[in-house]
Amino acid sequence: MEALDYHAEERRKAEFDVEEMKIVWAGSRQAYEISDRVARLVASDPVFRKDNRTMLSRKDLFKDTLRKAAHAWKRIIELRLSEEEASKLRFFVDQPVFTDLHWGMFIPAIKGQGNEEQQQKWLPMAYKMQIIGCYAQTELGHGSNVQGLETTATFDPETDEFVIHSPTLTSSKWWPGGLGKVSTHALIYARLITDGQDHGVHGFIVQLRSLDDHLPLPGITVGDIGMKFGSGAYNSMDNGVLRFDHVRILRDQMLMGVSQVTREGKFMQSDVPRQLVYGTMVYVRQKIVADASCALSRAVCIATRYSVVRRQFGSHNGGPETQVIDYKTQQSRLFPLLASAYAFRFVGEWLKWLYTDVTQRLQASDFSTLPEVHACTAGLKSVTTSATADAIEECRKLCGGHGYLSSSGLPELFAVYVPACTYEGDNVVLLLQVARFLMKTVSQLGSGKKPVGTIAYMGRSEHLLQCRCEVERAEDWLKPNVILEAFEARAARMSVTCAKNLNNFANQEEGFAQLATDLAEAAVAHVQLIIVSKFIEKLQQDIPGKGVKRQLEILFNVYALSLLHKHLGDFVASGCITPKQGALANEQLRLLYSQVHFDNPSLLLYMVLLLERLLQSTSF
Numbered sequence: 362m363e364a365l366d367y368h369a370e371e372r373r374k375a376e377f378d379v380e381e382m383k384i385v386w387a388g389s390r391q392a393y394e395i396s397d398r399v400a401r402l403v404a405s406d407p408v409f410r411k412d413n414r415t416m417l418s419r420k421d422l423f424k425d426t427l428r429k430a431a432h433a434w435k436r437i438i439e440l441r442l443s444e445e446e447a448s449k450l451r452f453f454v455d456q457p458v459f460t461d462l463h464w465g466m467f468i469p470a471i472k473g474q475g476n477e478e479q480q481q482k483w484l485p486m487a488y489k490m491q492i493i494g495c496y497a498q499t500e501l502g503h504g505s506n507v508q509g510l511e512t513t514a515t516f517d518p519e520t521d522e523f524v525i526h527s528p529t530l531t532s533s534k535w536w537p538g539g540l541g542k543v544s545t546h547a548l549i550y551a552r553l554i555t556d557g558q559d560h561g562v563h564g565f566i567v568q569l570r571s572l573d574d575h576l577p578l579p580g581i582t583v584g585d586i587g588m589k590f591g592s593g594a595y596n597s598m599d600n601g602v603l604r605f606d607h608v609r610i611l612r613d614q615m616l617m618g619v620s621q622v623t624r625e626g627k628f629m630q631s632d633v634p635r636q637l638v639y640g641t642m643v644y645v646r647q648k649i650v651a652d653a654s655c656a657l658s659r660a661v662c663i664a665t666r667y668s669v670v671r672r673q674f675g676s677h678n679g680g681p682e683t684q685v686i687d688y689k690t691q692q693s694r695l696f697p698l699l700a701s702a703y704a705f706r707f708v709g710e711w712l713k714w715l716y717t718d719v720t721q722r723l724q725a726s727d728f729s730t731l732p733e734v735h736a737c738t739a740g741l742k743s744v745t746t747s748a749t750a751d752a753i754e755e756c757r758k759l760c761g762g763h764g765y766l767s768s769s770g771l772p773e774l775f776a777v778y779v780p781a782c783t784y785e786g787d788n789v790v791l792l793l794q795v796a797r798f799l800m801k802t803v804s805q806l807g808s809g810k811k812p813v814g815t816i817a818y819m820g821r822s823e824h825l826l827q828c829r830c831e832v833e834r835a836e837d838w839l840k841p842n843v844i845l846e847a848f849e850a851r852a853a854r855m856s857v858t859c860a861k862n863l864n865n866f867a868n869q870e871e872g873f874a875q876l877a878t879d880l881a882e883a884a885v886a887h888v889q890l891i892i893v894s895k896f897i898e899k900l901q902q903d904i905p906g907k908g909v910k911r912q913l914e915i916l917f918n919v920y921a922l923s924l925l926h927k928h929l930g931d932f933v934a935s936g937c938i939t940p941k942q943g944a945l946a947n948e949q950l951r952l953l954y955s956q957v958h959f960d961n962p963s964l965l966l967y968m969v970l971l972l973e974r975l976l977q978s979t980s981f
């Protein structure tokens with residue numbers, strides 16, 4: 362049989378409504394229709410071809426990227442695409458480009474941190490792309506430690522200007538995407554100094570290049586930082602270096618939504634938390650979580666198609682050999698990744714809702730949910746990107762030697778994706794932010810303040826610290842409330858144990874440093890609980906379409922039980938489940954794998970089929 366026949370054979374046996382499943386994946390019928398239409402538009406346009414990407418020199422790749430960005434913009438205008446459609450188009454073009462930072466960080470930062478007048482001044486030019494901006498926060502010396510940035514913005518009351526300066530080599534801006542070759546402007550983060558006093562890090566809009574001849578303006582040194590990991594991949598982006606030599610900008614180029622400097626040089630803090638200066642990072646982290654399921658589904662799609670077609674060993678009487686997807690080891694490596702794609706999709710949808718909610722609250726001066734939103738975006742960004750990067754590499758191995766070929770699509774996907782574990786916050790640094798939030802929550806448990814939202818379960822910690830799981834048979838693990846309680850008990854016990862151990866240190870900061878590994882693990886347990894609980898909430902919704910809900914239930918169980926199996930040590934050590942119950946969970950998982958493949962042989966392929974249009978790289 363030909364490869365296509367194998368696929369057709371598997372698809373023929375579908376037992377659920379594929380059209381409805383597409384809508385579940387997209388989030389709504391309208392979202393599906395937009396996605397489908399824009400995908401066809403991109404796929405049928407030769408300018409957007411990408412099969413030769415890994416063979417181009419850096420220069421040619423960069424030219425190709427500029428051509429695509431210009432063509433994308435032309436099509437957006439010609440077809441009068443909405444913001445949602447334009448962003449889908451960018452997604453399907455699928456090549457990191459300066460416009461990601463312009464639309465994804467520069468504009469949101471002005472919207473989030475600029476005052477009314479600043480928004481009116483800068484946004485119309487940015488929307489029309491008359492100016493192109495980047496987000497220049499990280500320096501050669503400091504990325505994670507934002508408070509450690511060294512670039513200075515010193516107010517000069519004589520001229521009503523700020524003087525932007527790079528006082529040391531390590532203060533050079535280093536990494537910003539779009540900076541190296543393209544941006545005309547940058548949103549830079551610098552230490553605000555008025556009257557000799559340092560007020561910490563704030564955002565400033567600085568013009569870098571002339572709008573006439575694109576040359577750097579006086580006092581600006583700017584360039585590209587060079588080749589990055591992999592061929593093609595992130596090398597389409599002009600990550601850059603930037604230095605300032607006493608560059609003067611007008612006072613109103615400091616973003617004044619969070620704090621202000623008056624004409625007299627007086628620093629004034631608005632009645633809003635200073636952390637809102639970090640707001641753009643929260644926005645992008647939320648976007649990154651939503652994107653994780655897309656990257657993961659591409660990899661899973663490639664590995665699944667390969668596993669169905671590939672045959673090794675097991676021929677009887679000259680018959681065909683075994684499809685590698687029939688091997689239990691292949692299933693136990695692949696199916697949890699498929700399930701994770703759905704889990705990340707649903708938690709991403711929920712996080713988008715949470716972000717919209719906090720934005721509305723902030724507009725009404727309600728800052729109460731900001732710490733939780735920071736913890737959720739930071740934690741989910743960390744867990745979903747780490748899992749996705751690992752999963753892409755696993756999919757490469759699942760395709761044997763062929764996975765190592767560029768033409769499989771996997772090496773480039775990995776090289777483009779893996780920096781997501783570092784940018785927008787190193788994943789470990791972000792987990793430690795979650796841990797701080799958890800420790801604060803535990804320390805307030807006796808105070809009468811009731812934990813709400815994603816930490817509501819901590820309010821039941823008395824029960825969770827002593828509850829025992831009631832599973833007696835493997836099928837008991839199929840009950841969502843049993844799974845949820847096990848994940849809650851594990852998360853609560855790990856956090857409470859860390860909090861107790863922290864008390865053994867005279868100095869909290871020293872304790873935090875010594876126990877950082879345990880704290881990061883407690884943060885992972887908390888974030889995995891959020892993902893599991895949001896999957897359960899999704900299953901409680903009305904999900905139309907024959908058999909669709911049933912398939913999602915199987916995937917939920919695969920996701921949760923595979924995590925339980927992977928982190929069995931945590932679950933057993935926390936005392937909620939016994940080693941025997943852990944073994945029953947594993948037994949159930951094995952049965953589920955068989956169910957995915959044998960009761961519903963087409964399930965897997967249909968699910969990945971939905972994602973095929975995302976997969977424009979050459980595959981098998």
Ligand SMILES: CCCCC/C=C/C/C=C\C/C=C\C/C=C\C/C=C\CC/C=C/C(=O)SCCNC(=O)CCNC(=O)[C@H](O)C(C)(C)COP(=O)(O)OP(=O)(O)OC[C@H]1O[C@@H](n2cnc3c(N)ncnc32)[C@H](O)[C@@H]1OP(=O)(O)O
Nearest residue numbers: 433447448451464465505507508636639648735784785786
């Ligand atoms: C062609 C046309 C197309 C059209 C359409 C277009 C397209 C594109 C559209 C969209 C694209 C969207 C997105 C792009 C997607 C992908 C991204 C692509 C490229 C990536 C580019 C990368 C950019 C970057 O990397 S930018 C730099 C990012 N840097 C970091 O993340 C630094 C990490 N470090 C920190 O965040 C902080 O320093 C820290 C670790 C949090 C420490 O903070 P600090 O203040 O020093 O100390 P603490 O004492 O720990 O915290 C104090 C206090 O504040 C609380 N806190 C901290 N952070 C936040 C926060 N963000 N929000 C709220 N609160 C915060 C913290 O909990 C603590 O609170 P407490 O006092 O109560 O304990």
Ligand SMILES: Cc1cc2nc3c(=O)[nH]c(=O)nc-3n(C[C@H](O)[C@H](O)[C@H](O)COP(=O)(O)OP(=O)(O)OC[C@H]3O[C@@H](n4cnc5c(N)ncnc54)[C@H](O)[C@@H]3O)c2cc1C
Nearest residue numbers: 496497498499503504505536537538780783784785786789
């Ligand atoms: C492809 C790419 C694109 C980027 N785009 C941009 C951009 O557009 N704009 C921009 O401003 N920046 C950008 N960055 C920079 C990015 O945000 C930083 O690299 C990131 O925040 C990590 O900071 P760092 O490089 O200083 O890492 P470091 O903080 O030096 O990390 C090194 C190691 O130290 C560990 N570590 C650091 N602090 C702690 C701690 N407190 N506790 C425990 N371990 C710790 C980390 O876990 C890591 O293992 C980009 C980076 C990349 C790779």
